[in-house]
Amino acid sequence: MAGGRVYSGGASSSSLSVLLQNQRGPCASEPLDSLFLSGSSNSSSASPFLGSRSMVSFEDVRGGNGSNRSLFHQYEHEDNGDDDLDEYFHQPGKKRRLTVDQVQFLEKSFDMENKLEPERKILLAKDLGLQPRQVAIWFQNRRARWKNKQLEKDYEVLQANYNSLKADCESLAEENDKLKAEVLVLSGKLLHKEKESETSELSDTNKVSQEPPQNPTADSLSECEVSKVSAVASKQEDLSSGKSDIFDSDSPHYTDGVHSSILEPGDSSYVFEPDQSDLSQDEEDNLSKSLLPPYIFP
DNA sequence: TTGTGTTTTATTGCCTCC
DNA sequence: GGAGGCAATAAAACACAA
Numbered sequence: 001m002a003g004g005r006v007y008s009g010g011a012s013s014s015s016l017s018v019l020l021q022n023q024r025g026p027c028a029s030e031p032l033d034s035l036f037l038s039g040s041s042n043s044s045s046a047s048p049f050l051g052s053r054s055m056v057s058f059e060d061v062r063g064g065n066g067s068n069r070s071l072f073h074q075y076e077h078e079d080n081g082d083d084d085l086d087e088y089f090h091q092p093g094k095k096r097r098l099t100v101d102q103v104q105f106l107e108k109s110f111d112m113e114n115k116l117e118p119e120r121k122i123l124l125a126k127d128l129g130l131q132p133r134q135v136a137i138w139f140q141n142r143r144a145r146w147k148n149k150q151l152e153k154d155y156e157v158l159q160a161n162y163n164s165l166k167a168d169c170e171s172l173a174e175e176n177d178k179l180k181a182e183v184l185v186l187s188g189k190l191l192h193k194e195k196e197s198e199t200s201e202l203s204d205t206n207k208v209s210q211e212p213p214q215n216p217t218a219d220s221l222s223e224c225e226v227s228k229v230s231a232v233a234s235k236q237e238d239l240s241s242g243k244s245d246i247f248d249s250d251s252p253h254y255t256d257g258v259h260s261s262i263l264e265p266g267d268s269s270y271v272f273e274p275d276q277s278d279l280s281q282d283e284e285d286n287l288s289k290s291l292l293p294p295y296i297f298p
Numbered sequence: 299t300t301g302t303g304t305t306t307t308a309t310t311g312c313c314t315c316c
Numbered sequence: 317g318g319a320g321g322c323a324a325t326a327a328a329a330c331a332c333a334a
Contacts, residue, residue, distance in 0.1 A: 095307050095328045103306095118320095137308060140321070145306095147322095 098138070102128050106135070110142050 098106070109124060116124075116139045125132040 097306065097329065115321095134307085136320085138306095141307070144322075 098128075098130075102130070106138055106142070110139065110146075114139070114143055114146065 121132045121135050125135045
Protein backbone atom coordinates (compact mmCIF):
# COMPACT_ATOMS: atom_id res chain seq x y z
CA MET A 1 0.00 0.00 0.00
CA ALA A 2 3.01 2.22 -0.42
CA GLY A 3 2.10 5.58 -1.75
CA GLY A 4 -1.53 5.25 -0.93
CA ARG A 5 -1.19 7.32 2.17
CA VAL A 6 -2.50 10.87 2.16
CA TYR A 7 -0.91 13.22 4.63
CA SER A 8 -4.02 15.09 5.55
CA GLY A 9 -2.39 16.22 8.76
CA GLY A 10 0.81 17.96 7.91
CA ALA A 11 1.58 21.28 9.53
CA SER A 12 -1.42 23.48 9.27
CA SER A 13 -1.14 27.12 8.40
CA SER A 14 -2.37 28.12 11.79
CA SER A 15 0.14 26.06 13.67
CA LEU A 16 2.90 27.40 11.52
CA SER A 17 1.82 30.92 12.28
CA VAL A 18 2.14 30.16 15.93
CA LEU A 19 5.49 28.61 15.28
CA LEU A 20 6.75 31.70 13.58
CA GLN A 21 5.48 33.88 16.39
CA ASN A 22 7.43 31.81 18.83
CA GLN A 23 10.81 32.47 17.31
CA ARG A 24 13.19 33.12 20.15
CA GLY A 25 16.57 34.64 20.62
CA PRO A 26 19.90 32.81 20.51
CA CYS A 27 19.77 32.18 24.23
CA ALA A 28 17.48 29.26 23.58
CA SER A 29 20.27 27.00 22.49
CA GLU A 30 18.66 24.13 24.37
CA PRO A 31 15.09 24.86 23.55
CA LEU A 32 13.75 21.50 24.50
CA ASP A 33 15.20 21.16 27.94
CA SER A 34 12.93 23.64 29.56
CA LEU A 35 9.88 22.21 27.90
CA PHE A 36 9.81 19.12 30.02
CA LEU A 37 9.95 20.91 33.33
CA SER A 38 6.86 20.73 35.45
CA GLY A 39 6.42 24.47 35.38
CA SER A 40 6.08 24.72 31.64
CA SER A 41 3.59 27.39 30.78
CA ASN A 42 2.47 26.08 27.45
CA SER A 43 -1.09 25.02 27.17
CA SER A 44 -0.66 21.46 25.97
CA SER A 45 1.66 20.44 28.75
CA ALA A 46 -1.09 21.15 31.22
CA SER A 47 -3.15 18.32 29.85
CA PRO A 48 -4.49 16.22 32.67
CA PHE A 49 -4.04 12.80 31.13
CA LEU A 50 -1.60 10.34 32.55
CA GLY A 51 1.11 10.76 30.01
CA SER A 52 1.17 14.49 30.18
CA ARG A 53 4.55 14.62 31.86
CA SER A 54 6.16 13.87 28.54
CA MET A 55 3.70 15.83 26.51
CA VAL A 56 4.77 19.31 25.61
CA SER A 57 3.77 21.79 23.04
CA PHE A 58 5.61 21.69 19.79
CA GLU A 59 5.07 25.42 19.54
CA ASP A 60 7.80 26.04 22.08
CA VAL A 61 10.21 23.82 20.29
CA ARG A 62 10.43 26.34 17.54
CA GLY A 63 12.56 28.61 19.61
CA GLY A 64 15.77 27.06 18.37
CA ASN A 65 18.73 28.92 16.97
CA GLY A 66 17.76 28.25 13.41
CA SER A 67 21.01 26.56 12.61
CA ASN A 68 19.18 23.49 11.42
CA ARG A 69 17.55 24.56 8.27
CA SER A 70 14.93 21.92 8.05
CA LEU A 71 12.36 21.75 5.36
CA PHE A 72 10.08 23.52 7.76
CA HIS A 73 12.44 26.45 7.85
CA GLN A 74 12.99 26.46 4.15
CA TYR A 75 9.32 26.68 3.48
CA GLU A 76 8.75 29.20 6.23
CA HIS A 77 11.03 31.72 4.60
CA GLU A 78 9.38 31.70 1.26
CA ASP A 79 6.86 34.34 0.40
CA ASN A 80 4.14 31.90 -0.42
CA GLY A 81 5.40 29.46 2.22
CA ASP A 82 2.03 28.16 3.28
CA ASP A 83 0.99 27.15 -0.20
CA ASP A 84 4.28 25.41 -0.86
CA LEU A 85 4.18 23.80 2.52
CA ASP A 86 0.72 22.45 1.97
CA GLU A 87 1.82 21.21 -1.39
CA TYR A 88 4.87 19.59 0.12
CA PHE A 89 3.05 17.91 2.96
CA HIS A 90 0.22 16.69 0.82
CA GLN A 91 2.17 15.04 -1.93
CA PRO A 92 0.70 11.60 -2.20
CA GLY A 93 3.13 8.75 -2.39
CA LYS A 94 6.01 10.87 -1.18
CA LYS A 95 7.74 10.16 2.07
CA ARG A 96 8.60 13.26 3.94
CA ARG A 97 11.15 13.41 6.67
CA LEU A 98 10.22 14.98 9.93
CA THR A 99 11.91 18.25 10.70
CA VAL A 100 14.76 18.45 13.12
CA ASP A 101 12.53 20.13 15.64
CA GLN A 102 9.81 17.55 15.28
CA VAL A 103 12.33 14.81 15.79
CA GLN A 104 13.84 16.55 18.81
CA PHE A 105 10.40 16.92 20.27
CA LEU A 106 9.61 13.27 19.69
CA GLU A 107 12.97 12.23 21.10
CA LYS A 108 12.35 14.12 24.30
CA SER A 109 8.96 12.56 24.58
CA PHE A 110 10.44 9.15 23.92
CA ASP A 111 13.06 9.67 26.61
CA MET A 112 10.32 10.30 29.10
CA GLU A 113 8.27 7.29 28.11
CA ASN A 114 8.93 5.01 25.20
CA LYS A 115 5.41 3.73 25.12
CA LEU A 116 2.71 5.82 23.59
CA GLU A 117 -0.70 5.97 25.16
CA PRO A 118 -3.55 6.94 22.83
CA GLU A 119 -4.18 10.32 24.45
CA ARG A 120 -0.53 11.19 24.29
CA LYS A 121 -0.38 10.13 20.69
CA ILE A 122 -3.26 12.39 19.79
CA LEU A 123 -1.80 15.37 21.58
CA LEU A 124 1.65 14.84 20.15
CA ALA A 125 0.20 14.55 16.69
CA LYS A 126 -1.82 17.67 17.20
CA ASP A 127 1.12 19.68 18.45
CA LEU A 128 3.47 18.44 15.78
CA GLY A 129 0.95 18.77 13.00
CA LEU A 130 1.24 15.10 12.16
CA GLN A 131 -1.14 12.25 11.79
CA PRO A 132 -1.49 10.21 15.00
CA ARG A 133 -0.46 7.20 12.95
CA GLN A 134 2.76 8.95 12.00
CA VAL A 135 3.53 9.54 15.64
CA ALA A 136 2.78 5.90 16.40
CA ILE A 137 5.01 4.76 13.56
CA TRP A 138 7.79 7.04 14.72
CA PHE A 139 7.62 5.59 18.23
CA GLN A 140 7.53 2.08 16.85
CA ASN A 141 10.61 2.64 14.72
CA ARG A 142 12.32 4.46 17.55
CA ARG A 143 11.72 1.51 19.87
CA ALA A 144 13.22 -0.77 17.25
CA ARG A 145 16.31 1.42 17.00
CA TRP A 146 16.61 1.54 20.77
CA LYS A 147 16.38 -2.22 20.93
CA ASN A 148 19.13 -2.60 18.36
CA LYS A 149 21.35 -0.29 20.37
CA GLN A 150 20.68 -2.35 23.48
CA LEU A 151 21.57 -5.51 21.61
CA GLU A 152 24.84 -3.94 20.51
CA LYS A 153 25.64 -3.02 24.09
CA ASP A 154 24.77 -6.50 25.32
CA TYR A 155 26.95 -7.97 22.63
CA GLU A 156 29.89 -5.86 23.70
CA VAL A 157 29.48 -6.96 27.31
CA LEU A 158 29.28 -10.59 26.29
CA GLN A 159 32.35 -10.24 24.11
CA ALA A 160 34.31 -8.71 26.97
CA ASN A 161 33.27 -11.59 29.22
CA TYR A 162 34.24 -14.06 26.55
CA ASN A 163 37.67 -12.51 26.10
CA SER A 164 38.24 -12.59 29.84
CA LEU A 165 37.26 -16.25 30.05
CA LYS A 166 39.42 -17.04 27.07
CA ALA A 167 42.42 -15.46 28.74
CA ASP A 168 41.73 -17.46 31.89
CA CYS A 169 41.43 -20.61 29.86
CA GLU A 170 44.70 -20.00 28.07
CA SER A 171 46.59 -19.41 31.29
CA LEU A 172 45.09 -22.58 32.73
CA ALA A 173 46.17 -24.51 29.68
CA GLU A 174 49.65 -23.12 30.10
CA GLU A 175 49.69 -24.21 33.72
CA ASN A 176 48.38 -27.57 32.66
CA ASP A 177 51.29 -28.01 30.27
CA LYS A 178 53.78 -27.16 32.98
CA LEU A 179 52.22 -29.70 35.34
CA LYS A 180 52.30 -32.33 32.63
CA ALA A 181 56.01 -31.75 32.12
CA GLU A 182 56.57 -31.97 35.83
CA VAL A 183 54.72 -35.27 35.99
CA LEU A 184 56.88 -36.64 33.21
CA VAL A 185 60.07 -35.69 35.02
CA LEU A 186 58.89 -37.16 38.30
CA SER A 187 57.66 -40.34 36.64
CA GLY A 188 61.01 -40.76 34.99
CA LYS A 189 62.74 -40.37 38.32
CA LEU A 190 60.45 -42.95 39.87
CA LEU A 191 61.09 -45.40 37.10
CA HIS A 192 64.81 -44.92 37.44
CA LYS A 193 64.81 -45.41 41.19
CA GLU A 194 62.58 -48.43 40.92
CA LYS A 195 64.90 -50.11 38.48
CA GLU A 196 67.86 -49.31 40.67
CA SER A 197 66.24 -50.94 43.66
CA GLU A 198 65.24 -54.00 41.62
CA THR A 199 68.78 -54.58 40.45
CA SER A 200 70.13 -54.16 43.97
CA GLU A 201 67.54 -56.64 45.26
CA LEU A 202 68.59 -59.16 42.67
CA SER A 203 72.20 -58.79 43.62
CA ASP A 204 71.29 -59.07 47.29
CA THR A 205 69.42 -62.33 46.80
CA ASN A 206 72.55 -63.76 45.34
CA LYS A 207 74.23 -63.02 48.62
CA VAL A 208 73.18 -64.37 51.96
CA SER A 209 69.89 -62.62 52.74
CA GLN A 210 69.86 -62.75 56.52
CA GLU A 211 69.83 -59.03 57.00
CA PRO A 212 66.62 -57.22 57.98
CA PRO A 213 64.59 -55.93 55.01
CA GLN A 214 65.27 -52.42 53.89
CA ASN A 215 62.84 -49.89 52.54
CA PRO A 216 63.61 -49.99 48.81
CA THR A 217 62.73 -46.38 48.26
CA ALA A 218 64.12 -44.92 51.41
CA ASP A 219 66.58 -42.73 49.58
CA SER A 220 64.29 -42.02 46.68
CA LEU A 221 60.90 -40.26 46.58
CA SER A 222 58.88 -40.42 49.75
CA GLU A 223 55.53 -42.12 49.79
CA CYS A 224 53.93 -38.76 50.02
CA GLU A 225 55.63 -37.68 46.82
CA VAL A 226 54.60 -40.86 45.14
CA SER A 227 50.98 -40.36 45.99
CA LYS A 228 51.18 -36.74 44.85
CA VAL A 229 52.64 -37.77 41.53
CA SER A 230 50.01 -40.40 41.08
CA ALA A 231 47.25 -37.98 41.88
CA VAL A 232 48.59 -35.36 39.51
CA ALA A 233 49.12 -37.95 36.82
CA SER A 234 45.60 -39.18 37.16
CA LYS A 235 44.26 -35.66 36.98
CA GLN A 236 46.35 -34.89 33.94
CA GLU A 237 45.09 -38.01 32.29
CA ASP A 238 41.57 -37.06 33.23
CA LEU A 239 41.92 -33.64 31.65
CA SER A 240 43.64 -34.76 28.50
CA SER A 241 41.25 -37.63 27.91
CA GLY A 242 38.40 -35.26 27.22
CA LYS A 243 36.83 -35.39 30.62
CA SER A 244 37.51 -31.73 31.13
CA ASP A 245 34.38 -29.67 31.28
CA ILE A 246 35.98 -26.30 30.85
CA PHE A 247 34.59 -25.99 27.38
CA ASP A 248 31.49 -27.98 28.02
CA SER A 249 28.70 -25.49 28.30
CA ASP A 250 26.27 -28.26 29.11
CA SER A 251 28.14 -29.13 32.25
CA PRO A 252 27.28 -26.58 34.87
CA HIS A 253 29.02 -28.25 37.79
CA TYR A 254 32.59 -27.18 38.26
CA THR A 255 33.67 -28.92 41.40
CA ASP A 256 37.37 -29.51 41.03
CA GLY A 257 40.01 -27.08 42.10
CA VAL A 258 41.14 -26.11 38.65
CA HIS A 259 37.71 -25.33 37.33
CA SER A 260 36.37 -23.67 40.38
CA SER A 261 39.22 -21.18 40.28
CA ILE A 262 37.43 -19.38 37.46
CA LEU A 263 34.14 -19.27 39.24
CA GLU A 264 32.90 -16.43 41.32
CA PRO A 265 33.67 -16.76 45.01
CA GLY A 266 30.01 -16.26 45.73
CA ASP A 267 29.10 -19.27 43.70
CA SER A 268 27.90 -22.14 45.79
CA SER A 269 30.19 -24.45 43.90
CA TYR A 270 33.19 -22.32 44.57
CA VAL A 271 35.49 -24.73 46.37
CA PHE A 272 39.19 -24.37 46.08
CA GLU A 273 41.49 -26.46 48.25
CA PRO A 274 44.84 -26.48 46.51
CA ASP A 275 46.48 -29.07 48.76
CA GLN A 276 43.77 -31.63 48.41
CA SER A 277 42.75 -33.70 45.50
CA ASP A 278 39.20 -33.06 44.49
CA LEU A 279 38.72 -36.74 43.89
CA SER A 280 37.63 -39.06 46.62
CA GLN A 281 40.30 -41.43 47.87
CA ASP A 282 38.63 -44.36 46.16
CA GLU A 283 38.38 -42.61 42.84
CA GLU A 284 41.92 -41.44 43.18
CA ASP A 285 43.16 -44.92 43.93
CA ASN A 286 41.27 -46.47 41.09
CA LEU A 287 42.41 -43.89 38.62
CA SER A 288 45.96 -44.05 39.78
CA LYS A 289 46.05 -47.79 39.59
CA SER A 290 44.61 -47.82 36.14
CA LEU A 291 46.70 -45.01 34.73
CA LEU A 292 50.07 -45.34 36.33
CA PRO A 293 52.60 -48.07 35.70
CA PRO A 294 52.13 -51.09 37.91
CA TYR A 295 55.41 -50.61 39.69
CA ILE A 296 54.01 -47.71 41.64
CA PHE A 297 51.32 -49.82 43.26
CA PRO A 298 52.54 -53.41 43.04
C1' DT B 299 27.24 13.93 -11.32
C1' DT B 300 26.66 9.43 -10.05
C1' DG B 301 26.94 5.17 -7.71
C1' DT B 302 26.56 3.28 -3.26
C1' DG B 303 25.78 2.74 1.54
C1' DT B 304 23.03 4.39 5.46
C1' DT B 305 19.06 6.30 7.71
C1' DT B 306 14.33 7.22 8.10
C1' DT B 307 9.50 6.67 7.13
C1' DA B 308 5.95 3.56 6.17
C1' DT B 309 3.67 -1.04 5.15
C1' DT B 310 2.56 -5.80 5.92
C1' DG B 311 1.71 -9.85 8.37
C1' DC B 312 1.69 -12.16 12.52
C1' DC B 313 1.00 -12.39 17.46
C1' DT B 314 -0.90 -11.20 22.01
C1' DC B 315 -4.13 -9.17 25.02
C1' DC B 316 -8.55 -7.58 26.48
C1' DG C 317 -12.77 -9.61 16.83
C1' DG C 318 -10.36 -5.28 17.25
C1' DA C 319 -6.34 -2.67 18.87
C1' DG C 320 -1.72 -2.34 19.44
C1' DG C 321 3.09 -4.13 19.33
C1' DC C 322 6.84 -6.16 16.85
C1' DA C 323 9.84 -8.15 13.10
C1' DA C 324 10.78 -7.99 8.48
C1' DT C 325 10.86 -5.40 4.64
C1' DA C 326 10.26 -1.71 0.97
C1' DA C 327 11.31 2.54 -0.58
C1' DA C 328 12.32 7.43 -0.28
C1' DA C 329 15.66 10.61 1.46
C1' DC C 330 20.11 11.56 2.59
C1' DA C 331 25.41 11.44 2.88
C1' DC C 332 29.52 10.99 0.70
C1' DA C 333 33.39 9.35 -1.94
C1' DA C 334 35.19 9.01 -6.65
